[in-house]
Amino acid sequence: MSLTIFNALVAVVAAIAFAALNAAYLVWAERRGAGRIQRRPGPNVNGPLGLLQPPADGLKLMAKQLTIPGGADKALFVVAPVLAMVPAIMSFVTIPFSDTIVAHSMNIGVLMLFAFASLGGLAILFxxxxxxxxxxxxxxVRAVSQSISYEIPMLITVITIVMITGTMNLKDMVAAQAGGFWNWNFFPSFSSPLMPISFLLFFVCTLAETNRAPFDLGEAESELVAGFHTEYGSMGFGLFFMGEYANIVIGTSLMTILFLGGWNCPFGLYPGVWWFLIKVYLLIFSFIWIRWTFPRTTIYGLLNLSWKILIPISLFNLLLTAGLLKVF
Amino acid sequence: MNPAEWSWLPGVLTANDLSGYADTAVGIIFLIMVATTVIGGIIACSAERLVRAVAGLAACFIGVAAIYYYLNSPFVAIMQMLIYVGAVCIVIAFAIMLATPEDNKKPGPPGPLSGPLGLITAALATFGMIGLALNTMFKVHPKINMGAVKTIGVELLTTHSMVFELISMVLLIAIIGSLVIGRHGRSK
Structure with a gap:
């Protein structure tokens, strides 16, 4: 498939628009969800159900002055928020939302997603x-050690899926799971019996990679003020926020594609982009739910969880899947 | 140059009505890639703050990855991003952060290569490179397999299996070494 300049522009603009819209309204959903879960009012003043809150917040952030603290390393300080946002937008290019809605289907789509996701660590560092x-x-320091240690079980789980589906093209992966929900990689009938555990593992890793509570050690506001974006105001802060929510959308999309059959309907009816979005937003809802329900872990607990529990389990699952694929 | 040859590059080229501009576009994109690589490399060499040097290194690696993509091997490009930018740069930066604060450090005495000797070395290397570039016949190889992962995997485990095994030995030694060092630090 080849693209013209026009197609590429449309794809990029659509990706930015989708990321920005999601970021804005996921903040709204998060605050509403937080209010609901913790029995306090969320944003409910501006517009019906507070739906005009995100544009108001956006305008406020854009109108603010971008202050750079005196001792800061100016270049890195300015580059970091951009570096947080750009890889997220790049990642949208290869995600297939449905059979036809994909900007550029790559044969190594999974790898590309992870390559750009790994840039997020650099952004936090800078x-x-x-x-x-x-x-x-x-x-x-915390956030980078976290992202290094959680990338390993995540990638090992992805290797398991790649072995089962036999492709790294996200579109083909979904095609391999067509039909009813019993064909999804989540259900263990045709591959490894450990797939639900694998999904749980991937879920935990995504939570950690996107710096979400209970693993948000990078911005633990009760210990570190606001962590890596303490000094950021106005749109610098806004870009970090948008990057975070865009990464959440990418992580849940990846979960949907790898485990939950992408745009396939659970019962084989009317496959399409709506099923993809339903699954993605259900997963995002569970992210919000977890954030406002669980307390934050410690950094030691976080690293121990990855190195002592998740990595051994994912390696075992990899071996088991390889063995089962060889036998059957 | 025939624009149809570049039809694999997404985004910029290929439309027949744009064929006049395609060459220019390709050239500009290539120049941007080279500039990123070279400027990143210069920053990596000359920055006073180590973190900036890492940033330059990352930019350099991204530029190289872009050139790989441009040369029709997306797999190598993605691997470059994943390994060099995503792992190597982050580990270097991590090591810098855990080391002593660099404000307290004074640059050491200049090494033996810092004076005219360095200039001569650089000049020789540059002339060598230019000579090599001018005297090489650059052949356009046919596109083989779109840099397919499967081919690379098969080659790695058949033709180049010796290299593969040696690399795994090196990695094993590195892991054991780091374990020994870590163990040593803990017993104190």
Whole structure:
């Protein structure tokens, strides 16, 4: 498939628009969900159900002055929020939302997603270091060690899926799960019996990789003020926020594609982009639910969970799947 | 150059009505990639703050990855991003953060290569490279397999299996070494 300049522009604009819209309204959903879960009012003043809150917030952020603290490393300080947002937008290019809605279907789509996701760690590092703030540096050390240690079980789980489906093209992966829900990779009938555990593992890793509570050690506001974005105001902060929510959308999309059959209907009826979006937003809802229900872990608990529990389980699952695929 | 040859590159080219501009576009994109690589490399070499040097290194690696993509091997490009930018740069930056604060450090005495000797070395290397580039016949190889992962995997485990095994040995030694060092630090 080849693209013209026009197609590429449309794809990029659509990706940015989708990311920005999601970021804005996921903040709204998050605050409403937080209010509901913790029995307090969320944003409910501006517009019906507070739906005009995100544009108001966006305008406020854009109208604010971008302040750069005196001792900061100016170049890194400015580059970091951009670096947080751009890889997220790049990742949208290869995600297939349905059979036809995909900007550029790559044969190595999974790898590309992870390649761009790994840039997020650099953004956090530069932000924390560039702002010359003790809290920022502490947070970036934490966030980077976290993202390094959770990338490993995540990638091993993805290798398991790649072995089962035999392709790295996200579109073909979904095609391999067509039909009813019993064909999804989540259900263990045709592959490894450990697939639901694998899904749980991937879910936990996505939570950790996107710096979400209970794993948001990078911005633990009760210990580190706001972590790596302590010094950021106005749209610098806004870009970090948008990047975070865009990463959540990408993570849940990846979960949907790898485990939950992408745009396939559970009962084989009317496959299409709506099923994809339903699954993605259900997963995002569970993210919000978890964030406002569980307390934050400690950094030791976080690293131990990855190195002592998740990595051994994912390796075992990899071996088991390889063995079962060889036998059957 | 025939624009149809570049039809694999998404985004910019291929439309027949744009064929006049395609060459220019390709050239500009290539120049941007080279500039990213070279400027990143210069920053990596000359930055005073180590974190900036890492940033330059990352930019350099991204530029190289873009050139790989441009040369029709997306797999190598993605691997470059995943391994060099995503892992190597982050680990270097991590090591810098855990080391002593660099504000307290003074640059050491200049090494033996810092004076005219360095200039001569650089000049020789540059002339060598230019000579090599001018005297090589650059052949356009036919597109083989779109840099398919499967081919690379098969080659790695058949033709180049010796290299593969040696690399795994190196990695094993590195892991054991880091375990030994880590163990040593803990007993104190």
């Amino acid at each position: 932000a924390g270091w560039g702002s010359r703030n003790k809290y920022g540096v502490m947070a970036s």
